[in-house]
Amino acid sequence: IYTMGVDIGSTASKGVILEDGKKVIATAVVDVGAGTSGPSRVIKMVLENANLKIEDIKFIMATGYGRNSLEEADFQMSELSCHAKGAYFLFPNVHTIIDIGGQDAKALKIGDGGILENFVMNDKCAAGTGRFLDVIARVLEVGVGDLEALDAKATKDVTISSTCTVFAESEVISQLAKGTKIEDIVKGIHYSIASRVGSLAKRVGLKDDVVFTGGVALNKGMVRALEANLGYKVHTSPMCQLNGALGAALFGYQKYKTALRKEKVAN
Amino acid sequence: IYTMGVDIGSTASKGVILEDGKKVIATAVVDVGAGTSGPSRVIKMVLENANLKIEDIKFIMATGYGRNSLEEADFQMSELSCHAKGAYFLFPNVHTIIDIGGQDAKALKIGDGGILENFVMNDKCAAGTGRFLDVIARVLEVGVGDLEALDAKATKDVTISSTCTVFAESEVISQLAKGTKIEDIVKGIHYSIASRVGSLAKRVGLKDDVVFTGGVALNKGMVRALEANLGYKVHTSPMCQLNGALGAALFGYQKYKTALRKEKVAN
Ligand code: SF4
Numbered sequence: 372i373y374t375m376g377v378d379i380g381s382t383a384s385k386g387v388i389l390e391d392g393k394k395v396i397a398t399a400v401v402d403v404g405a406g407t408s409g410p411s412r413v414i415k416m417v418l419e420n421a422n423l424k425i426e427d428i429k430f431i432m433a434t435g436y437g438r439n440s441l442e443e444a445d446f447q448m449s450e451l452s453c454h455a456k457g458a459y460f461l462f463p464n465v466h467t468i469i470d471i472g473g474q475d476a477k478a479l480k481i482g483d484g485g486i487l488e489n490f491v492m493n494d495k496c497a498a499g500t501g502r503f504l505d506v507i508a509r510v511l512e513v514g515v516g517d518l519e520a521l522d523a524k525a526t527k528d529v530t531i532s533s534t535c536t537v538f539a540e541s542e543v544i545s546q547l548a549k550g551t552k553i554e555d556i557v558k559g560i561h562y563s564i565a566s567r568v569g570s571l572a573k574r575v576g577l578k579d580d581v582v583f584t585g586g587v588a589l590n591k592g593m594v595r596a597l598e599a600n601l602g603y604k605v606h607t608s609p610m611c612q613l614n615g616a617l618g619a620a621l622f623g624y625q626k627y628k629t630a631l632r633k634e635k636v637a638n
Numbered sequence: 639i640y641t642m643g644v645d646i647g648s649t650a651s652k653g654v655i656l657e658d659g660k661k662v663i664a665t666a667v668v669d670v671g672a673g674t675s676g677p678s679r680v681i682k683m684v685l686e687n688a689n690l691k692i693e694d695i696k697f698i699m700a701t702g703y704g705r706n707s708l709e710e711a712d713f714q715m716s717e718l719s720c721h722a723k724g725a726y727f728l729f730p731n732v733h734t735i736i737d738i739g740g741q742d743a744k745a746l747k748i749g750d751g752g753i754l755e756n757f758v759m760n761d762k763c764a765a766g767t768g769r770f771l772d773v774i775a776r777v778l779e780v781g782v783g784d785l786e787a788l789d790a791k792a793t794k795d796v797t798i799s800s801t802c803t804v805f806a807e808s809e810v811i812s813q814l815a816k817g818t819k820i821e822d823i824v825k826g827i828h829y830s831i832a833s834r835v836g837s838l839a840k841r842v843g844l845k846d847d848v849v850f851t852g853g854v855a856l857n858k859g860m861v862r863a864l865e866a867n868l869g870y871k872v873h874t875s876p877m878c879q880l881n882g883a884l885g886a887a888l889f890g891y892q893k894y895k896t897a898l899r900k901e902k903v904a905n
Contacts, residue, residue: 497804536804537764537773
């Protein structure tokens with residue numbers, strides 16, 4: 372039995388195909404999100420990666436910011452529930468999830484068994500989100516994908532004192548003018564995001580395992596910055612960006628099984 | 639008796655020379671602020687405009703963000719007190735001051751007689767400050783000085799729903815892509831700032847006269863937007879950007895008179 376989860380974020384679309392609710396057999400990420408061709412492209416891509424046709428999929432669950440516009444979906448679920456589900460699948464001992472997306476950041480408190488107990492979210496301010504990194508990378512004239520490697524080369528602590536993305540951008544420009552090395556600035560930027568997002572996580576309460584998800588979690592510099600800020604080991608997985616889609620595929624499997632059972636009872 | 643007030647902001651330096659604590663005889667504005675040549679240039683300029691030498695000035699009072707680095711100053715005072723003083727001089731019935739500077743915004747509650755009673759301030763977030771206008775003007779490829787005239791030509795209401803400067807910038811880009819007219823976008827941006835700054839003003843409490851100061855108050859589109867948001871007549875003056883410097887010059891006159899009196903008593 373194959374089920375698909377599709378997570379349509381503000382800046383990326385992600386897809387996961389699951390076999391029997393247990394095994395990830397294919398994934399795909401397209402770097403554009405809601406309101407673009409991203410959602411339909413990611414479905415095509417993940418099917419190709421699995422070498423399957425859409426008819427082979429028993430259930431398609433959509434989640435994320437753009438979930439309601441996905442025609443192919445059998446059902447939609449909130450990304451909060453899907454994140455909890457996905458992280459619990461990857462880390463059965465998860466109790467805190469920190470998710471940094473392209474335009475938002477959230478912290479989730481997870482009870483035993485993967486139940487979502489509480490959350491706090493920032494989607495009003497670009498500080499502490501992926502967008503902050505985009506803005507700074509542009510000023511530094513590097514790619515967002517280069518930030519991890521730059522951070523690893525940092526030798527000096529640079530404090531970016533403004534939380535605001537706009538003011539931090541000016542601070543970065545002054546640091547560059549002063550001759551501060553790009554790698555040190557990048558580390559300072561990671562610490563700035565960690566401090567902002569760390570305070571969200573502290574508000575829901577921290578408890579091991581702390582799991583870091585979302586596209587930004589692929590950046591090991593951010594992982595180190597969060598560990599330094601929180602004083603906790605921060606767990607990530609290569610699946611971190613796909614966590615919402617994974618949760619959706621898992622819920623899709625549950626929904627399909629329930630529907631099947633009801634059908635049997637009815638006949 | 640000539641006294642000078644110098645207001646060193648984050649993005650501009652302003653100077654005022656006062657005669658006998660009553661009459662403004664010269665003003666000057668330089669478009670760079672703290673940490674630049676702006677402060678010494680503004681002193682030179684305002685002296686030239688008054689046709690005076692520095693020796694003719696009995697007292698130089700510095701205020702604003704960069705006030706402590708002005709060597710020429712005899713004394714420094716907080717910009718809050720100077721704003722209250724300046725606005726009371728211009729509008730004796732002032733009870734609320736809204737000041738939008740290059741990188742901050744504040745609302746002051748003023749008692750009878752021009753006494754500062756309370757204030758709230760935002761200097762952490764670029765939204766609702768002059769910086770917001772700079773960012774948007776850059777995206778629209780117009781000068782900040784053009785915003786007033788564009789606003790006056792608006793024919794349609796456009797809502798910019800993001801408060802955040804960074805997210806609003808993206809909204810403006812989508813509006814442009816949709817073919818929305820620049821003038822309508824500009825008006826929407828003024829309304830967005832008015833809503834942000836209006837909520838500061840509501841927190842200190844609104845009472846006539848409401849006086850709008852700071853460089854942004856020169857923009858009549860912003861004045862209209864604030865009036866629409868607050869439901870109050872909003873007073874401005876061509877001196878609005880010089881309000882802090884004016885207050886400083888007034889305090890400078892008081893200080894000088896007090897010192898003179900003490901000297902007389904001592905002799
Ligand atoms: S602090 Fe900066 S990044 Fe955050 S909402 Fe304000 S303008 Fe946006």
